Amino acid sequence: MSERVDAARNRAAVLAAAEALFQREDLDHVSLASIAEAAGVGKATVLRRFGDLLGLVDALIAPRVVVLRDRVRSGEPPLGPGGGATERLHAYLDALFDFVLDNRTLIRALEQYGPYAYYDNPASRFWIEELADRLRAARPTVDAEYLAHAVFTALRADVIDYLRQFPHMDTPRIRAGIHALADPARESDTT
Amino acid sequence: MSERVDAARNRAAVLAAAEALFQREDLDHVSLASIAEAAGVGKATVLRRFGDLLGLVDALIAPRVVVLRDRVRSGEPPLGPGGGATERLHAYLDALFDFVLDNRTLIRALEQYGPYAYYDNPASRFWIEELADRLRAARPTVDAEYLAHAVFTALRADVIDYLRQFPHMDTPRIRAGIHALADPARESDTT
DNA sequence: CCATGATACGGTCCGGTGGTCCACTTATGC
């Protein structure tokens, strides 16, 4: 039994409306009711389709996650398989950083949902595990698992947004900081 | 005109009740209403005294902040003034880490309040600035300001709680990870 | 082409939140 056409139409409408609302930056004025209204459906329709708001955000992020994950698993080196450990690490950091910048509002919605929602979902688990693997390869003597979590935390959308707004750090500086966090030997310091 | 005695009594009752409730770990079952009820007063009494819940949390943390800040500003070295830059950095990290462990629930309440409430309050600004100073002294070649924010982020109570619950990292390991984050040259790696 | 059962629908309701308002009570200074 395939999905009924009206159900499919509504699902698409909800996704499009939510996408647009999240893009509009009003981060916390995006509510279940506002999404439902923008999509022209009732709240219950949104919820039955996606379970809860977390499910909706997941559905929005999922395709983008797939794209990046495929590039990581089977794309061109050094982001994909192959290449030197250090280059693989830094290429991956750049890709994650770009991913966060491109999906700021969605990731922030994810973070706000539950206490551990940011870390404890399939996509993040994959990012963290992959990050730990690449850290292990590039820096065999450190606690790669902890460092992976720490770097991933530095990649939180709310943290990056804060750094840009209040201490007025620009994006390249934050990017450089994250690289240095993951691999301090590369740049200068302790050369 | 000094504070009326009944007002003072209520303020103390609210502080004590809130303290107890936060200690009880039910983190998000702590609401304005539950605090007011536990203190035996109305919600308005809580709010007029402290402005909002953030003000209440601030009032609870404030004395502890003062204690640590005094130790930092005028205590024994290396936490207080004096001593080598590296020792000063690591002593400070230990003190901050202990502070977070001792005040987990209060700090989590602070984090949950607003998007930037964790970073953008007087106490945190002081911790971060001091951290940047000590990083600058110990590691002159890095971007100390960014690193200070990154390390302070790794010290978030929610992050530490998460690491202990899900990847099951124990406290000493997290502590060691934070030290390594701030000063990777000290331990091993790139020696 | 229609009847019928399954599916999707949305308005309403629920318990909860943080915060405001205002008629009332209470402590204080004269």
Place this chain on the structure above:
DNA sequence: GCATAAGTGGACCACCGGACCGTATCATGG
């Protein structure tokens, strides 16, 4: 003892995410 200013608390507000359920719509077998 009294006037007055300060403090009080419960009713109230707007809002949230989510559950419920009678109704409308769709897909399908006859």
